[in-house]
Amino acid sequence: MSSEHERFKKMVEDSQDVFWEFDENANFTYLSRKIKDLLGFEPEELIGLNAFNLMSADEAERVRRYFDPISKRHLPFKHLENINIHKDGHEVIIESSGTPIFDEEGLFRGYRGIDRDISARKQVETFLRESEERFRTIAEMLPGAVFELDLQGNLRFASRRAFELFGYSAEDFNQGLNAFEMVVPKERALARDRMHQRISGEEVGGVEYTALRKDGSTFPVILNMIPLIKGHEPVGFLGIMTDITERKLAEDSLRKSQELLIETQRIANMGSWIFDAETNQATWSEEAYRIFGVTPQTFIPSYINFLNIVHPDDRAFVEETYSKSLDEGRETSEFEHRIIRMNTGEVGYVHLKCRHEYHPDGTRSRTVGMLQDITDRKKNELALQLASKSAEFANRAKSIFLAKVSHEIRTPLTAIVGFGELMEDAELTTEHRKYLDAINSAGSTLSLLINDILDLSKVESGELVIKQEVFSLQEHIKKLIDIQKQQNTNKNLSFDVSIDSDVPESLVGDQYRIQQIMLNLLGNAIKFTEKGSVDLAVSLAEKSGYGILLDIAVKDTGIGIPTGLQEQIFEPFFQGFDSRSHHCGGSGLGLTISQSLAGLMGGTIRVESQEGVGSTFHLIIPIQIKIDNRSENHLPEKERLHWSGPALKVLLAEDNPINIQLVKAVLENMGHVVTVAENGMVALDTLQANTFDLMLMDIQMPVMDGIDALSVLRDQEQISGKHLMVIALTAYALIGDKEKYLKMGFDGYLSKPFTTKALVDELVRVMPRENFAFITK
Numbered sequence: 001m002s003s004e005h006e007r008f009k010k011m012v013e014d015s016q017d018v019f020w021e022f023d024e025n026a027n028f029t030y031l032s033r034k035i036k037d038l039l040g041f042e043p044e045e046l047i048g049l050n051a052f053n054l055m056s057a058d059e060a061e062r063v064r065r066y067f068d069p070i071s072k073r074h075l076p077f078k079h080l081e082n083i084n085i086h087k088d089g090h091e092v093i094i095e096s097s098g099t100p101i102f103d104e105e106g107l108f109r110g111y112r113g114i115d116r117d118i119s120a121r122k123q124v125e126t127f128l129r130e131s132e133e134r135f136r137t138i139a140e141m142l143p144g145a146v147f148e149l150d151l152q153g154n155l156r157f158a159s160r161r162a163f164e165l166f167g168y169s170a171e172d173f174n175q176g177l178n179a180f181e182m183v184v185p186k187e188r189a190l191a192r193d194r195m196h197q198r199i200s201g202e203e204v205g206g207v208e209y210t211a212l213r214k215d216g217s218t219f220p221v222i223l224n225m226i227p228l229i230k231g232h233e234p235v236g237f238l239g240i241m242t243d244i245t246e247r248k249l250a251e252d253s254l255r256k257s258q259e260l261l262i263e264t265q266r267i268a269n270m271g272s273w274i275f276d277a278e279t280n281q282a283t284w285s286e287e288a289y290r291i292f293g294v295t296p297q298t299f300i301p302s303y304i305n306f307l308n309i310v311h312p313d314d315r316a317f318v319e320e321t322y323s324k325s326l327d328e329g330r331e332t333s334e335f336e337h338r339i340i341r342m343n344t345g346e347v348g349y350v351h352l353k354c355r356h357e358y359h360p361d362g363t364r365s366r367t368v369g370m371l372q373d374i375t376d377r378k379k380n381e382l383a384l385q386l387a388s389k390s391a392e393f394a395n396r397a398k399s400i401f402l403a404k405v406s407h408e409i410r411t412p413l414t415a416i417v418g419f420g421e422l423m424e425d426a427e428l429t430t431e432h433r434k435y436l437d438a439i440n441s442a443g444s445t446l447s448l449l450i451n452d453i454l455d456l457s458k459v460e461s462g463e464l465v466i467k468q469e470v471f472s473l474q475e476h477i478k479k480l481i482d483i484q485k486q487q488n489t490n491k492n493l494s495f496d497v498s499i500d501s502d503v504p505e506s507l508v509g510d511q512y513r514i515q516q517i518m519l520n521l522l523g524n525a526i527k528f529t530e531k532g533s534v535d536l537a538v539s540l541a542e543k544s545g546y547g548i549l550l551d552i553a554v555k556d557t558g559i560g561i562p563t564g565l566q567e568q569i570f571e572p573f574f575q576g577f578d579s580r581s582h583h584c585g586g587s588g589l590g591l592t593i594s595q596s597l598a599g600l601m602g603g604t605i606r607v608e609s610q611e612g613v614g615s616t617f618h619l620i621i622p623i624q625i626k627i628d629n630r631s632e633n634h635l636p637e638k639e640r641l642h643w644s645g646p647a648l649k650v651l652l653a654e655d656n657p658i659n660i661q662l663v664k665a666v667l668e669n670m671g672h673v674v675t676v677a678e679n680g681m682v683a684l685d686t687l688q689a690n691t692f693d694l695m696l697m698d699i700q701m702p703v704m705d706g707i708d709a710l711s712v713l714r715d716q717e718q719i720s721g722k723h724l725m726v727i728a729l730t731a732y733a734l735i736g737d738k739e740k741y742l743k744m745g746f747d748g749y750l751s752k753p754f755t756t757k758a759l760v761d762e763l764v765r766v767m768p769r770e771n772f773a774f775i776t777k
């Protein structure tokens with residue numbers, strides 16, 4: 001054998017492939033040794049055997065088509081995959097290539113070729129195909145859009161959800177799509193940056209973008225990407241994009257409602273908090289932190305830390321009130337206390353209200369609370385209290401001073417007047433007598449003045465006490481007539497007295513103060529009347545089961561009072577408009593004192609007057625009646641005022657005891673419940689803790705008057721949105737007053753003293769109609 005032949009033989013034997021030859025019937029004529037590794041047979045075992053016998057019947061039929069004996073097309077074949085059966089029975093995947101053999105005459109003599117074992121390669125291919133299929137299935141199942149991109153952002157794969165989400169078709173995809181086109185232009189640079197960061201190995205996490213659909217519409221997405229690495233080089237990205245429209249909407253509405261809460265809490269100076277008894281953790285609103293002067297960054301909102309902010313003097317009270325409400329298993333707890341703001345050290349006031357929630361077994365689940373900063377209100381109240389206290393103090397000091405001075409002056413004055421009278425009998429020259437008359441007249445004027453000042457100072461300092469004793473008005477009037485007759489002597493005025501028959505004989509009240517007022521009114525009437533008459537008429541403005549309203553009218557035909565001055569004449573030291581006032585003697589204090597005394601008795605003085613025609617002064621006072629069986633003046637049975645609606649809760653803000661008695665009696669008789677507050681401040685405090693259907697409020701009250709109290713109340717109602725019906729009670733009624741008070745925000749108006757009918761009428765007018773249908777019997 002030639003060396004070339006030897007070399008060729010060695011190459012065949014050493015090759016990984018199997019060399020073979022078969023004849024025109026496909027019976028093997030040659031097989032290289034490698035067949036043993038491939039199929040487990042020795043070449044000798046297979047020589048003469050048909051090559052198709054190494055396959056299953058089906059596989060043999062499939063492969064035989066390539067060697068179709070009918071068409072006799074004997075063509076070379078390449079990489080023909082076929083499955084052979086190993087000697088031990090398992091299948092081996094083989095890749096065969098072969099060329100036909102022809103003899104000298106050109107007759108077909110069989111095939112010669114190579115077989116190669118490709119089972120391992122096939123396994124890898126199947127594995128790859130399966131894992132690719134798995135990836136696609138997962139990609140289609142995911143709720144987000146799955147992409148595969150190259151480094152330029154060109155899409156190599158997109159899941160069906162991606163097409164749906166962005167509105168692209170498979171056709172668009174086939175024509176080539178770039179991922180950057182799917183983001184709004186202004187975010188593309190950011191997307192590129194993120195891509196580079198990702199390639200350089202930085203952990204980027206989910207990034208939010210505004211995605212752009214094919215139709216130009218946009219929607220928010222979150223994108224997660226991982227780089228795809230081949231060898232050691234990045235070749236692209238695998239990404240998943242999730243539509244977060246709904247999450248964004250929810251976040252947006254949450255943020256808006258949070259902003260609204262923060263803003264409204266700030267406007268209202270009101271914070272809120274919640275304590276979870278299970279986790280022992282508290283959560284405060286932003287405003288709560290602000291009120292306490294702390295920040296969420298530096299302060300842990302626990303109960304202990306909260307107690308630290310409470311003013312040391314109020315700590316025990318707060319702890320006790322709070323734990324007591326829990327011990328008693330109460331639903332709510334409400335109290336006010338002081339705090340020391342952590343940031344400024346200032347003292348503040350808060351109003352705290354909370355609701356405890358319990359489990360069915362009685363243990364607490366949580367407490368929800370609110371706290372309002374009431375520092376400004378509290379400070380105003382305190383300043384007001386202080387101011388009115390010091391004003392009261394100053395007024396009292398003035399009155400005491402006046403009383404002392406008047407007393408000191410009276411002692412030497414008594415001596416002057418006394419010695420002056422003694423000197424009347426002495427022998428004097430005409431001139432000296434003139435001097436003495438002047439001294440005596442000045443002395444008695446001064447005595448009167450000092451008495452008036454003393455009276456006034458007593459009224460103002462609250463020293464003057466109104467007595468309640470039984471007296472006969474008729475008796476007093478008789479005495480008055482005698483006194484007035486003396487005064488009237490040189491004027492010749494007619495003087496007529498009339499007392500209505502229904503004025504009771506026995507009354508209960510302060511007879512001397514009533515007499516003092518009548519004397520003042522009669523004295524003025526005579527003083528300011530030159531001719532004509534001065535009349536006294538006593539009648540009843542009202543007679544009811546609660547007492548009577550007495551009207552004592554003093555009418556004159558004198559100079560009268562101009563309309564514009566009818567209010568001023570009641571001011572201290574007013575001595576008016578006519579030169580006669582000054583010549584007629586008097587101090588200008590008479591009407592002031594009379595009005596004050598009438599007020600103390602729960603009444604008033606009203607004037608009707610026309611200049612040049614005359615004046616009528618009415619003293620109107622509520623008076624109790626002495627029940628006397630023998631008297632003809634029987635009182636009517638207490639009228640029963642029927643009320644069909646629900647009993648009303650009425651707050652009466654009034655300082656005059658007689659008025660309190662009257663109004664209370666009338667309202668309680670109608671079935672209502674009356675609470676009394678002695679001034680505006682007390683009324684406001686009472687309103688804080690209770691609810692009422694109606695308030696009757698006096699205008700003149702100590703500490704805080706009705707006008708101030710109403711304005712505070714209406715301010716508070718701006719926040720609460722409620723409206724309490726308030727009727728004003730005024731002492732000195734003038735024309736146009738009613739409109740003035742209604743404009744201020746009162747719902748109704750009554751001038752004191754008022755009849756029970758006037759009170760009931762105003763109540764009916766003011767309260768909502770559906771409450772009423774009552775009959776006065």
Ligand code: ADP
Pocket residue numbers: 520524525528556558559560561569574575576577578581585586587588589590591592615
């Ligand atoms: P006087 O001591 O001056 O009388 P009053 O307080 O009693 O002080 O009265 C105040 C003023 O009211 C009087 O100065 C007078 O101008 C006016 N006046 C009071 N009563 C009458 C009246 N009956 N007719 C006219 N003017 C009156």
